[in-house]
Amino acid sequence: MPTLAEHASQSTPAAVHESGRADFISVRDxxxxxxxxxxxxxxxxxxxxxxxxxxIGPSGCGKxxxxxxxxxxxxxxxxxxxxxxxxxxxxxxxxxxxxxxALRRTIGMVFQKSNPFPKSIYENVxxxxxxxxxxxxxLLDDCVERSLRGAALWDEVKDRLHxxxxxxxxxxxxxxxxxxxxxxxxxxxxxxxxxxxxxPIATVKVEELIRELKQEFTIIIVTHNMQQATRCSDRTAFxxxxxxxxxxxxxxxxxxxxxKKTEDYITGRFx
Amino acid sequence: xxxxxxxxxxIADFKSRLDLFRLLCxxxxxxxxxxxxxxxxxxxxxxxxxxxxxxxxxxxxxxxVPNREKFGVLPFIIGTVASSGIAILLAFPLGIxxxxxxxxxxxxxxxxxxxxxxxxxxxxxxxxxxxxxxIFVVIPLVKGFGDWATVHLxxxxxxxxxxxxxxLLTASIVLAIMILPTITAISRNSLAAVPHTLREGAYxxxxxxxxxxxxxxxxxxxxxxxxxxxxxxGRAMGETMAVAMLIGNSSRLSWxxxxxSGTLAGLLANQFGEATGMQVNSLMYAALILVLITxxxxxxxxxxxxxxxxxxxxxx
Numbered sequence: 001m002p003t004l005a006e007h008a009s010q011s012t013p014a015a016v017h018e019s020g021r022a023d024f025i026s027v028r029d030x031x032x033x034x035x036x037x038x039x040x041x042x043x044x045x046x047x048x049x050x051x052x053x054x055x056i057g058p059s060g061c062g063k064x065x066x067x068x069x070x071x072x073x074x075x076x077x078x079x080x081x082x083x084x085x086x087x088x089x090x091x092x093x094x095x096x097x098x099x100x101x102a103l104r105r106t107i108g109m110v111f112q113k114s115n116p117f118p119k120s121i122y123e124n125v126x127x128x129x130x131x132x133x134x135x136x137x138x139l140l141d142d143c144v145e146r147s148l149r150g151a152a153l154w155d156e157v158k159d160r161l162h163x164x165x166x167x168x169x170x171x172x173x174x175x176x177x178x179x180x181x182x183x184x185x186x187x188x189x190x191x192x193x194x195x196x197x198x199x200p201i202a203t204v205k206v207e208e209l210i211r212e213l214k215q216e217f218t219i220i221i222v223t224h225n226m227q228q229a230t231r232c233s234d235r236t237a238f239x240x241x242x243x244x245x246x247x248x249x250x251x252x253x254x255x256x257x258x259x260k261k262t263e264d265y266i267t268g269r270f271x
Numbered sequence: 272x273x274x275x276x277x278x279x280x281x282i283a284d285f286k287s288r289l290d291l292f293r294l295l296c297x298x299x300x301x302x303x304x305x306x307x308x309x310x311x312x313x314x315x316x317x318x319x320x321x322x323x324x325x326x327x328x329x330x331x332x333x334x335x336v337p338n339r340e341k342f343g344v345l346p347f348i349i350g351t352v353a354s355s356g357i358a359i360l361l362a363f364p365l366g367i368x369x370x371x372x373x374x375x376x377x378x379x380x381x382x383x384x385x386x387x388x389x390x391x392x393x394x395x396x397x398x399x400x401x402x403x404x405x406i407f408v409v410i411p412l413v414k415g416f417g418d419w420a421t422v423h424l425x426x427x428x429x430x431x432x433x434x435x436x437x438x439l440l441t442a443s444i445v446l447a448i449m450i451l452p453t454i455t456a457i458s459r460n461s462l463a464a465v466p467h468t469l470r471e472g473a474y475x476x477x478x479x480x481x482x483x484x485x486x487x488x489x490x491x492x493x494x495x496x497x498x499x500x501x502x503x504x505g506r507a508m509g510e511t512m513a514v515a516m517l518i519g520n521s522s523r524l525s526w527x528x529x530x531x532s533g534t535l536a537g538l539l540a541n542q543f544g545e546a547t548g549m550q551v552n553s554l555m556y557a558a559l560i561l562v563l564i565t566x567x568x569x570x571x572x573x574x575x576x577x578x579x580x581x582x583x584x585x586x587x
Contacts, residue, residue, distance in 0.1 A: 115469050115472040127486075131476070184477070
């Protein structure tokens with residue numbers, strides 16, 4: 001039986017849509033609860049391969065909750081449960097055969113606040129490889145260079161790879177976290193407001209990076225910044241009070257939304 | 272008389288209150304420094320005749336014969352360091368493990384809270400009660416183990432010679448239990464202070480729970496774990512009553528942990544009541560040495576703490 005990662009790399013030609021499979025991740029009738037409180041209501045959506053999908057909506061609308069279901073991070077919280085289905089390339093991520101450890105190696109995540117480990121830059125990048133038992137130095141070295149180049153950080157840190165990651169600037173730390181997340185070559189990259197703690201210049205760098213990374217990864221980004229969604233996403237989903245209100249091409253959402261609620265939100269009338 | 276300026280009046284009031292507050296704080300700080308100075312002065316003053324007479328030899332000779340005025344505290348220095356050292360070796364792994372257990376959700380919250388409460392309760396048991404418990408429970412156990420060990424492990428120096436109940440090992444075991452709450456509470460606090468984002472970061476990369484705990488969370492909490500150990504070591508070295516009841520208070524030097532030993536604190540507690548003349552001066556000298564050892568431990572601890580903090584904070 002192929003592992004999830006292998007499975008994910010064999011997207012069927014029949015479903016190819018522009019740059020890849022249109023339903024790389026598909027969400028079906030998904031409901032999610034924190035204890036008794038329902039946070040997501042009947043979510044249905046398909047997320048295309050190798051494109052950037054932005055989740056927007058006011059605070060508490062459920063966009064981060066949905067994002068954190070894709071790599072099952074919500075399971076760290078006590079008392080949560082869900083109904084419905086999320087599939088990665090046609091295969092349920094909640095299936096009993098799916099190991100959550102393997103799932104998280106296939107679906108990387110970058111957090112709102114950069115969270116480098118108190119280790120060297122090098123050790124931060126190779127963390128995922130180390131825990132999967134990789135010890136070969138040449139392989140680790142290659143991974144560090146490839147990942148740091150991928151995160152547009154290599155030139156800034158190549159001379160101090162063995163210094164602590166905590167000496168980097170805020171923007172560098174966030175790019176290091178991106179490098180760490182792509183080190184193990186995941187298929188999907190989840191980004192939970194990755195620029196909200198960064199200054200404008202660092203934000204521009206990360207956004208450029210996101211546009212480059214979609215060559216290789218399927219990216220889902222939660223953002224509060226509407227300009228950011230228009231600048232770097234292909235598709236945009238607008239959430240409100242736990243429901244998916246509208247989901248379409250980014251251009252369409254921001255120029256000619258179908259729903260009144262979406263229009264009110266993107267024009268700043270509430271939120 | 273002109274009317275008070277409505278603008279400056281409250282500010283002046285506030286300023287004088289601020290001055291008073293500052294004065295009180297300064298007085299409190301000065302009091303602490305003065306007390307420490309006074310204690311040191313009295314000890315050194317009392318110990319002076321003995322310092323004059325024995326000098327450094329006091330530290331390097333193993334003789335404590337009051338009626339012939341022969342005084343040397345080497346066995347008690349060794350006993351102090353050895354008993355607290357063994358206690359740390361026993362309590363550190365256990366304390367850190369309990370702290371990890373209490374900080375992670377291995378079991379339901381009520382269970383964790385009960386364990387935490389019980390461990391913290393250990394700190395509230397009076398020292399003398401630990402001593403009594405040691406006499407009735409630990410001494411027979413150690414004696415039983417010792418009788419077995421001297422036969423089967425006689426080649427190992429630390430188990431050589433005849434086994435006694437009142438021994439270094441007994442005192443160390445009880446000390447370990449006494450310092451367990453200190454290690455557990457401080458370690459747990461520093462583990463709990465590790466940002467949740469680091470934990471999530473590790474899990475998001477596919478780490479198992481153990482990989483996250485041992486590879487990310489424990490290293491991040493390292494400065495706190497070091498601080499816990501130093502505080503516990505300081506406490507173990509100064510602990511008097513329980514140790515005096517259990518260690519045997521012998522000034523004989525021995526390699527065996529099953530032999531009676533003595534600590535500086537125990538020596539003071541046992542002999543001060545009936546001491547006269549040079550014996551009082553020598554006990555003062557011993558007290559001075561105990562203070563200096565604990566001071567040294569704290570300074571060394573402070574240095575290690577700064578080192579680990581710098582290492583985890585990444586400023587070189």
